[in-house]
Amino acid sequence: MRKPILAGNWKMFKTVAQAQSFVEHLQQLAPNTTDVEAVLCAPATSLYALNNLLAGGTIKLAAQNLHQAEEGAYTGEVSALMLKDVGCSYVIIGHSERRQYFGETDDTVNQKVHAAFKHGLLPIICVGEDLDQRNQGITKNWVEEQVRAALANVSADDVSRVVIAYEPIWAIGTGQTATAQDAGDVCTHIRQVASEMYGKEKGDLLRIQYGGSVKPENIAELMAQPDIDGALVGGASLDPGSFAKLLQGALK
Ligand SMILES: O=C(CO)COP(=O)(O)O
Numbered sequence: 411m412r413k414p415i416l417a418g419n420w421k422m423f424k425t426v427a428q429a430q431s432f433v434e435h436l437q438q439l440a441p442n443t444t445d446v447e448a449v450l451c452a453p454a455t456s457l458y459a460l461n462n463l464l465a466g467g468t469i470k471l472a473a474q475n476l477h478q479a480e481e482g483a484y485t486g487e488v489s490a491l492m493l494k495d496v497g498c499s500y501v502i503i504g505h506s507e508r509r510q511y512f513g514e515t516d517d518t519v520n521q522k523v524h525a526a527f528k529h530g531l532l533p534i535i536c537v538g539e540d541l542d543q544r545n546q547g548i549t550k551n552w553v554e555e556q557v558r559a560a561l562a563n564v565s566a567d568d569v570s571r572v573v574i575a576y577e578p579i580w581a582i583g584t585g586q587t588a589t590a591q592d593a594g595d596v597c598t599h600i601r602q603v604a605s606e607m608y609g610k611e612k613g614d615l616l617r618i619q620y621g622g623s624v625k626p627e628n629i630a631e632l633m634a635q636p637d638i639d640g641a642l643v644g645g646a647s648l649d650p651g652s653f654a655k656l657l658q659g660a661l662k
Pocket residue numbers: 419505577581582583584585621622623624642643644645646
């Protein structure tokens with residue numbers, strides 16, 4: 411069975427002190443989460459300090475982006491090697507905000523996926539359509555293209571450890587969630603695409619998250635969908651009490 415995975419994407423929020431205080435609170439509220447994998451996607455500035463706090467526990471650390479090169483003259487960038495060095499297990503790749511504001515393309519997403527695996531980081535690959543595409547009825551085709559491009563030349567062994575986050579852009583930070591049924595249908599399609607590419611056995615291992623205005627109040631309904639294995643949560647992940655409730659709601 412696929413283990414549910416709940417990831418909090420803090421985006422550009424929290425100083426080091428705020429991040430540490432969040433973890434201390436969460437450790438009191440949800441000391442040992444073993445049935446749901448809990449992941450905190452913190453700003454790069456907090457990763458080192460959080461790794462020390464999380465040592466020996468079950469909560470995993472993630473970065474929100476990486477550069478595809480190992481090192482080099484790329485001012486302002488951080489590599490997979492560096493993220494691994496500060497204790498990251500996962501890294502978000504191709505979030506719609508990165509695609510929209512920082513020029514990321516399907517091609518750079520694919521390069522970043524390879525860079526992550528090369529250094530033992532597991533990618534959380536974001537895909538999703540905008541409102542125009544949804545209204546045109548091309549959601550599944552669009553998402554399928556993004557998935558195929560992101561996974562190009564990824565080995566079958568690696569693909570079973572990939573997490574794909576389906577995040578419809580129009581649902582991010584808007585309070586507007588896709589209906590559980592609609593979100594579930596797109597996630598089922600993503601699994602079918604992975605199964606076509608790698609065979610059903612591998613496709614069945616892939617974990618798929620939904621993201622976009624997920625809250626403690628709606629997570630259980632989303633998790634009830636057979637192909638939704640977790641959530642990537644922005645706003646509602648910033649408060650430890652809310653995150654602890656999300657962990658409860660993510661139990662299958
Ligand atoms: O972008 C998201 C997570 O990566 C979703 O953000 P919200 O949960 O704030 O809508």
